[in-house]
Amino acid sequence: MTMPSAARSSQSASSSDLELLTIYEVSKILGSLLDLEQTLREVLRALSYQLQMQRGRVYLQGDDNTLRLVAAHGLSKEALAQDIDVREGEGISGRILKTGMPVVVPNLADEPLFLNRSGGRDDLDEQVASLVGVPIKAAGAVVGVLTIDRISDEGPNGHFGADVRFLTMVANLIGQTVRLHRTVAEERRFMMRETFRVQKELRPVAIPVNDVVCTSSNMVDVLSQVHRVAPFKSTVLIRGESGTGKELIARAIHNMSPRKDAPFIRVNCAALPESLLESELFGHEKGSFTGAQKDHKGRFELASGGTLFLDEIGDISSNFQAKLLRVLQEQEFERVGGSKTIKTDVRLICATNLNLEEAVGHGKFRADLYFRINVVTIHLPPLRERRGDIALLAKHFVAKFGKDNGLNLDIDSEALEVLNRCTWPGNVRELENCIERAATQCRDGKIRLPDLSCSMNLCNSSVLFQYRTMGAAVGGLAPTTSAAPTNPNITRAPQ
Template sequence: VPIRIDQRGVGTLTIDRVWDGRAVFRLDSDVRFLTMVANLIGQTIKLHRVVARDRERLMAESHRLQKELSELKPASANRKKVLVDGIVGDSPALRALLDKINVVAKSNAPVLLRGESGTGKELVAKAIHELSNRAKRPFIKINCAALPETVLESELFGHEKGAFTGAINSRKGRFELADKGTLFLDEIGEISPAFQAKLLRVLQEQEFERVGGNQTIKVDVRIVTATNRNLEEAVSRNEFRADLYYRISVVPIKLPPLRERRSDIPQLAHEFLRRFNCENERDLTFDVSAIEVLMHCGFPGNVRELENCVQRTATLAAGSAIGQHDFACSRNECMSAILWKGNTVTPPPPRGQPIVPLPILPRSSAPIEAPAESPAAVDIDEGEYSESMDGGAVPERERIVQAMERSGWVQAKAARLLGLTPRQIGYALKKYNIEVKRF
């Protein structure tokens, strides 16, 4: 019988019978059986050819994708160069920051690093320098808030012999030392208005005179500044020169706080513990519960506070592995919680225990317990709230401030302590002109 694929013959199937003289065979039954077998063979051959054709198509597609990926490898290699020593993490916020650093480093424009304390502004400034064409030149740094104005002027511009008492020799300043390189001015928002005018001329003209000298010195320095202050508000209050602000804020870069890159906490914690082990010849590790504790901490002091927490816990750890109960917060001994929430606040309880609101104490000796939140409080409008707050024996502004301090300046928590709604506590803050602290 023929073997067909879509009515096209591709082969034949034959069979020979041996007749012993006793059995009775019917030719039509044998033909019908062989035809069924031949059809199955034809379908199998067709399926095999379809699979082979698809495999060839997929292999061609795979080769095309590999070629496209090979063309993208140079761009990927450039992104990897952004990772410099000291910058740890792989969160989207950090990757976006590193990509921006890689672009900014290629120019000579002044950079202003903005961010909270402890976010690593000095590391970012060093990364900008190391990724720039000035990498082989000096990277000089100075903290403007750590020195008085007279000393800061001498440190930045240098001085001549005899310029002041104790100046027995001429001395180069940081601007001269950073020539052809990068100068990092940390805490730029803390310098006085008088010194801001002196610094502005150097940034504009790239020239200055040493203290006690009259020779003009020209330099080629890239300026990177950093601050955790709100310079826009300082400019509006005439505390910071607007022209200096525009000069240093050509390329502003916002550094994300640790709470916006929480996925980097485990990697940072392991890096800090590795450094601790190397410095102290120990072999400590984290267990799963320890990482869970760190992931649920606020860390208002950002990476610096995380590093201090790891070092403190590792120093006091009794065993070879750091667990949940080795952390100070599990024993209500976390001093950072008291620092950030106010001295009148008890640190948060260990994980798993309920947080019990503390009563707001008036000036009298009798404590007033915090009323429970009731559904009726939701329906009180701003006028009713104002009338209810004005008739108390305790000054309501002080009572609200106490509640905000006890709740870490979280309005929703303060509202629960006072038995109010978040909308009502927001109205009270506005009414009594209470500035909410930001951490």
């Protein structure tokens, strides 16, 4: 008997209203709860009310590419207590994970892929149970699986197209929520790591200028400038290529200043995501954004009375430059999500390996911020311009490695001569790494020429130097104008 068209239309309208109501309820749940697993359980409960679903499951993909059951409805306490993991391609859920496509099983009793690990369908011979499973996707990638099963009124010959379409909409909403929760969790872990690092930095570490290893005249001039500027609150801009020791000089200024007993707080502006930079520098109030579960002091507050070191300041966005400029001009700020104005008392030291004048000319760095931070400028020379320090630094790093590892270590004169002829595009940091590699290779407590990377044709800096001589900066390496030697990382020995 064929259903009258008016009746079919009425049933279709009723079904559409029910789906719309369910989507509304699901979206409310996803937007109101912070605990992801609790949120997913509430979603399944809503589906059970609206769709007469008997059982539902949500699996999420873990780091090992397996599915883990994180939420369920209609299962026994014993089943929920189990650790249920499904490998890619295993069973119905594993197939959905692998293919990214929905699966419909009209009769679970006839489906060989149905694993029934949760023991939720031991009565399959008595009732015709159907299952619909859809992938949960976020940013185009499968991150989990949503499955529901229920007793089918129409038996195995029922029509499931509407169920698939509806569950796909629900799964898409779940996918967006999963992605948001994971992003917030990752940012929270990042903030915890940074907080731990800052807490370590709050414990003063003495780095007097006397510990800066040098004899070359240009570095002696730098240290003289450090002595002169340290007693004042003036903003300092430290400039130089990557690896030249900008943070070491910043700490030396702090430790020679009247603020030496107060915190020295370092912020790597290039390492912080822009979405976190404002919160990290200025702090935030509880509830100001998803995941802000308590008040958080920013770096300006943590550095109060001490020194704030903004490393790689040339990498901050134009939008954030304006916010930072306001704080530097007015010496006050508000936390993210807060209205209380907080006064700041910090000595600001900035560092960059970029050409800020060029950035200002191209509109990438604000001129007013440039003049605000460019009060006292200290230029650190690259290692290739302080060759008298190379052997001294090499011996210093040999002694440091020996002390750290309980070894009596030395380096012979031939190895020192070769090191002294290198161009060192990575500067002091590269020299330290070179010594550490060689120290792990030497066999009798003395680093010799065969232990050096360049003698084993493993020195990567020579490749970087080739790029540098083409006039293009590589990372923080400033371009040079001189022609490259025949062997790119070794200069000609003095005649």
